[in-house]
Ligand SMILES: Nc1ncnc2c1ncn2[C@@H]1O[C@H](COP(=O)(O)OP(=O)(O)OP(=O)(O)O)[C@@H](O)[C@H]1O
């Protein structure tokens with residue numbers, strides 16, 4: 502059996518945490534972009550596309566993230582493409598994130614009074630211009646808090662990618678736990694790692710919300 | 719004719735709200751739409767700029783035609799301005815930016831030009847000094863005048879006003895009516911839904927009384943007020959005083 506010092510543990514877990522952070526950022530940024538498109542499809546003046554976007558959201562919200570990940574991982578493999586775990590993890594989490602963000606943002610868009618759309622429309626702004634110039638700037642303000650709140654869920658959600666073998670924080674932790682026979686210590690450090698990633702996000706969310714509240718314009 | 723409406727029909731589900739409306743409005747004319755709640759005044763007005771679709775008939779403004787289920791409304795909306803009961807100013811933009819938004823976005827006028835246009839429009843409604851204020855810093859009457867300036871900045875051929883003083887405290891009604899009166903005297907074509915009967919009689923050239931989705935009676939406001947031809951209009955005028 503190899504000997505691990507506490508520093509070895511921390512160094513290894515740090516690498517895992519970096520992967521967790523990278524995966525979270527990727528999922529959040531790409532999920533945000535895809536989510537914006539899904540949002541447009543969901544609230545735009547196109548009935549067919551509305552239904553399609555709604556189905557997309559319902560499917561991703563109504564199934565466990567783990568199953569989505571399995572389907573991406575094994576689905577792509579079924580098509581004869583050998584997909585690395587990190588790619589499957591990134592794709593799976595991006596889709597998951599996009600669906601949730603689209604739904605969160607839809608709520609924010611729908612909280613803007615209908616009169617705002619109508620005033621913009623009466624000024625001959627196209628639908629896209631109405632959304633961009635009038636609706637989104639107002640929706641953004643109320644979207645900040647739930648969006649940042651959800652980002653914490655994304656970070657924690659990355660843990661399930663350990664099951665398809667992606668060596669992020671949880672996976673690294675389970676490997677080390679097996680090697681050291683000190684699961685309590687290792688998983689304690691893993692939990693601390695997640696906390697260190699998530700706590701600043703929560704704090705940041707709270708601060709952003711206060712800023713947006715104070716600055717009413 | 720600047721505005722022509724022919725055989726306009728509109729249903730909300732099973733509710734037949736407009737039952738064949740015909741209306742002609744000449745350039746520079748001021749039309750007052752009156753009638754009981756639910757008679758279809760707002761629906762008619764909103765059909766003229768495509769905020770409401772209709773089932774049958776035709777709307778034409780300055781040669782720009784709108785058919786039932788038409789989706790491209792830009793050309794029409796460039797000719798038609800609208801002022802709403804609830805003002806609907808954009809709360810995230812300053813007063814000046816509210817007025818500049820459409821010229822900037824839709825007409826792609828330069829910022830400098832938009833700004834001088836906005837200042838001119840705000841001066842017209844007596845709010846030149848509010849350029850940098852935000853909507854929530856203004857009284858209701860001031861907000862409504864900004865809304866008028868915002869609509870005017872697109873240089874519409876006709877301005878639609880849907881009960882634009884109904885949400886105002888009584889002491890603020892007159893400043894908005896004065897602005898509308900001034901527009902009328904400058905030759906702006908106006909179609910307004912109003913419950914201000916005295917104002918309608920004084921300012922309008924054509925009074926249109928709607929009843930159950932139809933134009934029940936219309937004509938010169940002086941004549942109609944003095945001698946309504948139908949029992950319904952007489953009853954309506956009696957009820958509102
Ligand atoms: N979005 C809508 N969906 C369903 N029914 C509607 C809708 N808008 C209006 N209606 C109905 O259409 C009819 C005409 O409404 P409209 O708002 O045009 O009346 P109005 O003459 O403007 O009344 P008011 O004086 O109260 O403003 C009413 O019976 C109303 O309930």
Ligand SMILES: [Mg+2]
Nearest residue numbers: 759760761911
């Ligand atoms: Mg109405």
